Amino acid sequence: MATPAAPASGVRNGAGPEWGGFEEHIQVGGGSAVIDMENMDDTSGSSFEDMGELHQRLREEEVDADAAAAEEEDGEFLGMKGFKGQLSRQVADQMWQAGKRQASRAFSLYANIDILRPYFDVEPAQVRSRLLESMIPIKMVNFPQKVAGELYGPLMLVFTLVAILLHGMKTSDTIIREGTLMGTAIGTCFGYWLGVSSFIYFLAYLCNAQITMLQMLALLGYGLFGHCIVLFITYNIHLHALFYLFWLLVGGLSTLRMVAVLVSRTVGPTQRLLLCGTLATLHMLFLLYLHFAYHKVVEGILDTLEGPNVPPMQRVPRDIPAVLPAAGLPVTVLNATAKAIAVTLQSH
Amino acid sequence: MAEAEESSGELETATPRPLFAGLSDISISQDIPIEGEITIPMQGRARELDRSTLNESVRHTIMRDLKAVGKKFMHVLYPRRSNVLLRDWDLWGPLILCVTLALMLQKGSVDGEKDGGPQFAEVFVIVWFGAVTITLNSKLLGGNISFFQSLCVLGYCILPLTVAMLICRLVLLAGQGPINFMIRLFVVVVMFIWSVVASTAFLADSHPPNRKALAVYPVFLFYFVISWMILTFTP
Structure with a gap:
């Protein structure tokens, strides 16, 4: 553990200017806090101690800002609003992720089985x-x-x-x-x-x-x-x-x-x-x-x-006028619609 | 600790310090190579070497798998309440049985004109679709068996029916007739009962006790359809 400690300190020192930059940014005014956060997202990796420190500083900033003069209120207001917006966006993002996870789980097999299980609850x-x-x-x-x-x-x-x-x-x-x-x-x-x-x-x-x-x-x-x-x-x-x-x-x-x-x-x-x-x-x-x-x-x-020559299950269309007299049915039985059908069939 | 203080200037509140201070020490930069030794206890490694199948010959591997399948066949032919089929399931046996059955049920004629008999794909689909349906049903009824365990058991329990199919084909070589049909009917019925009894013996513990009848009914239907296909088969 002793060996990596020395280079780590070097790195820390090397990273000093970045941190200095942060301080300057934040101390300029509350209004720029949003930009700082965005900057931080870009520059620092995923180490969350930075996040915690920044959070701490922002809180201090808020306290300072409360005590500060009225002309700074505009900037402070903007900063608060930005911060809250960021927070709410994060929360919304988390909610969305959770919802998406649940939805995808509902589509998986076992979850489906659990959904259907009540309908199979019989003796x-x-x-x-x-x-x-x-x-x-x-x-x-x-x-x-x-x-x-x-x-x-x-x-x-x-x-x-x-x-x-x-x-x-x-x-x-x-x-x-x-x-x-x-x-x-x-x-x-x-x-x-x-x-x-x-x-x-x-x-x-x-x-x-x-x-x-x-x-x-x-x-x-x-x-x-x-x-x-x-x-x-x-x-x-x-x-x-x-x-x-x-x-x-x-x-x-x-x-x-x-x-x-x-x-x-x-x-x-x-x-x-x-x-x-x-x-x-x-x-x-x-x-x-x-x-x-x-x-x-x-x-x-x-x-x-x-009858092997007849193709199986084939339906032959019948000719109505030809069939009906052959069956011995009087033509008077035909009503008007049947006549019309017969005419159309003949014409075809 | 010292660096953290340097960088964070006048940050003096004590509460977050213990939380993040430890982390700042651990942070690793790209300059430092990660050092250390990853050791595995020698005993475990030796065991691993013993179990490793990389060094053995192919024949050895195949024979071992075949032996496992054969052992499960014996379990089906002599069903008793053991969980060998459930514990280490495999789908080789069901695949072999299913393919054998489907091949034997396939008719010789290639022209499918008057061939109303079961086709290879049909038998295959019935077996797997049926097994999946039964498994899903048993899961829905609250059974505590895994999906593939159930598939394995149902697949292996086709073995008596495959044997029945083999006997039927042999009997059919002698020609068709009423006595012939009676023999086939007898064989198929016996093997059908055997299949159902064997599969219920294996699956009995996994169903809730008050719903055994509900879980067994689809199994019965499944083997009934297969055995009926075997009985009505004529080359």
């Missing part, structure tokens, strides 16, 4: 009872029904639906070009869940229904339980009558449950009709689509396999 018994309740419509319209904002059940139901869809696609030998079965299944299920939820949420906003996005996601997600049951059974037992029965019964029950909840949370008959009609239509048609999209394909492929 197995709760999930079981909610699954059962999703099939039981409650006829209570006057008082808003409770919807648990939870995402575990809906997410698992969507994944189950994906698995069932994959199963259905495999058994029906569905061929998807430019894509995998897995991607299609995931896209369909998540697309329906997220897409319809946001659409209904938007409608609910328009219709002034009291429902949050989270509740909507949970409601629609648990509504998919009926779909899962119906599709799982009917993909394995290919019986159209059975499917329609299940479609009306199970699908209808889960749809009714959602409709009942929405009705209880909406005011006004028109709004109720609009909201619930849209939801019910979409939900029931989705089940129909999922069933027949991967059920009809079997028959379609069988048809095309019999």
Whole structure:
């Protein structure tokens, strides 16, 4: 320690003029204190003892300035203002840094998990009872029904639906070009869940229904339980009558449950009709689509396999005037619009 | 101390002095080279030399890693409550298993016209996407397991299903038929149960006790989809 001490003193002495300069600057007047600080930022490195000393001196300066004459007040005022400005800028900078750090942390994975964790806070018994309740419509319209904002059940139901869809696609030998079965299944299920939820949420906003996005996601997600049951059974037992029965019964029950909840949370008959009609239509048609999209394909492929020359799944546009007389239908059946269509088709 | 006083003139207040005086002594200028000796205790260095893998032959290194993977395979085949899979995880085993499974599930035909079977990429994506989803789910449910530990366990537990796939391919060499299908069904179901039991045995302690069913359900679904793909595979 003794060895570096001697050169250090030399350096200190060498740095003397700088310090002298500082003193002069400060002693000129309070008004130049701001400039001094800026100078100091440039000249001295990052040693913070300088900072402390300067702070001390500034404080002394303030005391002196208080005692000083009135003509110096202008300069002093400016100096104080500058100092405060510097301070507030520093504080603001620190705040900004802290905010930025927090924001970037929120985007990191674990923070995201912590944000989502409350929505997955369920017990197995709760999930079981909610699954059962999703099939039981409650006829209570006057008082808003409770919807648990939870995402575990809906997410698992969507994944189950994906698995069932994959199963259905495999058994029906569905061929998807430019894509995998897995991607299609995931896209369909998540697309329906997220897409319809946001659409209904938007409608609910328009219709002034009291429902949050989270509740909507949970409601629609648990509504998919009926779909899962119906599709799982009917993909394995290919019986159209059975499917329609299940479609009306199970699908209808889960749809009714959602409709009942929405009705209880909406005011006004028109709004109720609009909201619930849209939801019910979409939900029931989705089940129909999922069933027949991967059920009809079997028959379609069988048809095309019999006639190898016909390109698969190609739709041929029909000529209406040619078809209708061939079917023996009287021309009087055609109303004005159909006539117009026929004319345009003929002209093309 | 003396220099500080020289430079700061009439600064006499005592309070900040002890704070900054010590610092002024330590300040190092560019003229002085930093001197000193950085020593590491000899014992630690010797241990480091022993553990160093730089000097050993490549064969040695590979064999050691393979042995570690093989040991973990044995743990999966004979699942008991140990934390070997959890303690030093690696993703080599899952990668090997996943690639093997995907290659065996790949059909021979190159023309993808009537090929509705699983493609390599599909199997690969299902395995990794599924494992990541299960892991995220278990984390969301409050499990105290690290991300890669869970991936490692789930990946290693595909081993019974890969074995089932191998058996299925061998059985399918004999030709297809109802008896054949029954054998395959039996093998796949047994291996599926094995996979689920093994993975839950490893992951059981990391889930909160009251939510085990919730954490196990996605695992069940994951292995179910894979085993179903194996069962429906026909070359």
